[in-house]
Amino acid sequence: MRARKFAPTQRTWDAGQVATRRTGLREQKKQATREALREAALRLALERGPDNVRVDDIAEAAGVSPRTYNNYFSSREQAIVAAVTTEREARIAAAVADRPADVRLADAVIDAIVDQYTSTEDPRQDALLLITSTSTLRDAFIHTATAIENPLADAIAQRLGDTDPYISRVLAAGVTAAVRVALERWLQPPSTPIAPGGLVVPSGALPELLRTALASLAPALDAAER
CATH class of the missing domain: 1.10.357.10 (Tetracycline Repressor, domain 2)
Structure with missing residues (x-):
């Protein structure tokens, strides 16, 4: 029995759909991470005072690494303010x-x-x-x-x-x-x-x-x- 063949346009369309879906999921994950970081930053700042909050504390509260934190915000102040201005x-x-x-x-x-x-x-x-x-x-x-x-x-x-x-x-x-x-x-x-x-x-x-x-x-x- 001969193997079924798919037209190149069908394969291209399917690959494009998969790539679009992956891009969409990636962006959703980034948005969720950004939101978790800014909410954690504000919560900790309100609880402890901003001077008593470290980047490591915010990252831990959001469930990510400090390195990941630095991909989203350059300072604790930026993350805290982002919770208000986002x-x-x-x-x-x-x-x-x-x-x-x-x-x-x-x-x-x-x-x-x-x-x-x-x-x-x-x-x-x-x-x-x-x-x-x-x-x-x-x-x-x-x-x-x-x-x-x-x-x-x-x-x-x-x-x-x-x-x-x-x-x-x-x-x-x-x-x-x-x-x-x-x-x-x-x-x-x-x-x-x-x-x-x-x-x-x-x-x-x-x-x-x-x-x-x-x-x-x-x-x-x-x-x-x-």
Whole structure:
């Protein structure tokens, strides 16, 4: 009896399916590991205080090796803050892309930033208090603004229908800088004394600070739409 033969296209299709499935499972595993690390980092920081948490402690609590930890986060502060800020950049980009076409780009960007940074539904108020009371966590929190740039650039380019990548990248970089300035003003006011225990009392309302900082970019965003 002759062996059954399969067409090359069938074999190629099957191999492609297997490769796609493996890639999907690999990404799911990475996402699960990242989530386990950031949740362990925040839990330990809340229990012990961030200065009493080592990378080895976080890795052990998440069930991975310290070497694996270093593949995901460069410091304990980054992991702790990630538990609060994770996926914020993706939500901002999605909000900008989903706004109706008749809404000004400037309004779409500013509203998305303010909504995601000042949501009253955020359940991590204890984590935010921890961040404001620790200088290294404040610095890490401010630095997370840089993650906005690339997803936001893609969302801006999508709204503009622009084939020139520099316009959307420059605009997104400007927005990122404005957000960082607003966060610095909110968390590190130069003339406000630090309360006992190292607690920084945020200066001003964050929504207002964000809108003020971002308003300076509105003319550039409007010009890009013309």
